[in-house]
Amino acid sequence: MGKNNQLQDIQVKQAKPTKETYYLFDGLGLYLEVTPNNAKIWKFRYTYNGKRKKTSFQSYPKVSLKQARKKRDNYNELLFDGIDPIEYYKEQKELKQIEDTSSFKNIFTQWLEMEKSKSGLAQYQWKKTRIENDILPFIGNKKIKDIKIQDVTNVLIEKNKTAPVTASKLFGYLKSIYSYAKTKGYIEINLLSDINKTHIISSSQVISYPKITEKENLKDLVNSIYNYQGFYSVKNALKLVLHLPLRAGNLCNLQWSNIDFDNKLLIISRDEMKVKDKNFDDFRMPLTDEVINILNEQKSYTGYQKFIFLGTNNRTPINVESPNKALKIMGFDDEVNGRKITLHGFRGTFRSLIDTLDIDSNFSFETKERALDHHEKSKVVRAYTHKSDYINQLIPLMNFWSDYILSLKN
Structure with missing residues (x-):
């Protein structure tokens, strides 16, 4: 034209x-x-x-x-x-x-949403907390295609110095995030596929969490927790774990739906536990009178919202690090004198002392292990025991332990 x-x-x-x-x-x-x-x-x-x-x-x-x-x-x-x-x-x-949504933080958020349906609540919360605290401050705002191998390995190497097990888990999570990013077209190569984990992270070893086993130190711990003047959710979570040796993630993420007040039972879905074998029943533990008292006290603060130990925002549960910080404030960070303990260490305290205190062997080895949700490693033995119900044996065990803890109060 x-x-x-x-x-x-x-x-x-x-x-x-x-x-x-x-x-x-x-x-x-x-x-x-x-x-x-x-x-x-x-x-x-x-x-x-x-x-x-x-x-x-x-x-x-x-x-x-x-x-x-x-x-x-x-x-x-x-x-x-x-x-x-x-x-x-x-x-x-x-x-x-x-390109506009390709920051590592945005991709992590997408990946985490996908993980929610595959992980138990405690595991999901742990992944979220660890990556938000240990990874995002360093590479969160970078576009994932601009992140270099050194950016990732430097973070993992630093974490490995103080927490090799956590560093190893973070490596796995990062590898999964990068795989997701590749699938969605954000990157063409998964950087972590070319990294030999053993070159940057120490071999995983059995971690012995600090625990308190000497009676006078335990007595100080019990009284310090019961007299703690800090945040009520942290105080009551620590009181509860004195009597009920739960894993840190399970404790902090407890929901009112886990509590059967009528039958005095704690019930946690198997997929929320560390051992997720679907052949095992849900985790069930009897609740002692003191545990019921602690829960009722917490209920007076929070009412029947979803989570038992609500954080300061009154919506989400307390972070697993909050009780650990409280323990440090109370002076239980002295490993040399046997006065150091973390939230996970209460399980070790329970398991060590219950054998010492059970001088008449009233409680079987299997019952003590089930209190910690420990299961037989042998597949043959598991085939015969995985559906065993230890509630009747656990009731006297947990009453015995709870009474001992209360006997240490001034």
């Missing part, structure tokens, strides 16, 4: 609506569609691989005649190169969306 036949700005501006939609053509596939409701929409039509196609360049005056022509020319250049412009710009838009 010659220049004399091209649209003029004044024509576009003064185009009036009629009863029927009509078109003003500019040439090379570009035209203006004028509708009865006075909408003026730029359209572009072309042929690709023998098929007629059309697309919109938005409306006038948002897109001027000059801008519409520039878009048309860009589209025609792509056609000249054998590229379908509609598909090309669709791909570019998708790539931009990926």
Whole structure:
């Protein structure tokens, strides 16, 4: 179409609506569609691989005649190169969306949402807390494609110095996040696939958590916890774990739905426990009178919200590190003198002392182990014992232990 036949700005501006939609053509596939409701929409039509196609360049005056022509020319250049412009710009838009959401933090959030359906609540919360505390401060705001191997390994090497088991778990989580990112098109290569974990993380060893076993130190611990003046959820969580040796994640994430007050039972779904073997029943523990008292006291603070030990925001549970910080504040961070303990160490205190205190062997080895949700490693033995119900044996054991703890109070 010659220049004399091209649209003029004044024509576009003064185009009036009629009863029927009509078109003003500019040439090379570009035209203006004028509708009865006075909408003026730029359209572009072309042929690709023998098929007629059309697309919109938005409306006038948002897109001027000059801008519409520039878009048309860009589209025609792509056609000249054998590229379908509609598909090309669709791909570019998708790539931009990926680019805009490709920070490690955003990808971690997507991955974590996917993990929620595969992990128990305690495990999910642990993953979330550890990555938020140990990884995001260092690489969270970087685009994942810009993160170098050294950025990741440096974080893991530092963590390995103080917590090799945690560092090993973080490596696994990061590898999974990178695999997810590759699947979603954020990256083309999973950096961690080329890293030998043993080159940066110490071999996993059985960790002996600090525990208190000397009677006078334990007595001080019991009284310090019962007299603690800090946050009520932290205090009552520590009181509870004195009597009920739960794992840290299970303790902090307890929900009221886990408590059967009528039958004085704690019931935690098997998929929330460390041992997730579906052949095992849900974890069940009898609740002593003192445990019921602690729960009722906590209920007076929080009511029947979802979580028992609510955090300061009154929505989510306390962080597993909060009780550990409280223990340090109370002075139980002295390992040399046997006065160091962490939340997980209460299980060790229970298991060590229950053997010492049970001088008449009233409680079987299996019952003591079930109190900690420990199971026989032998598959043959497990085949015969995995459905055994130890509740009747656990009731006197937990009453015995709870009475001993209370006997240490001043």
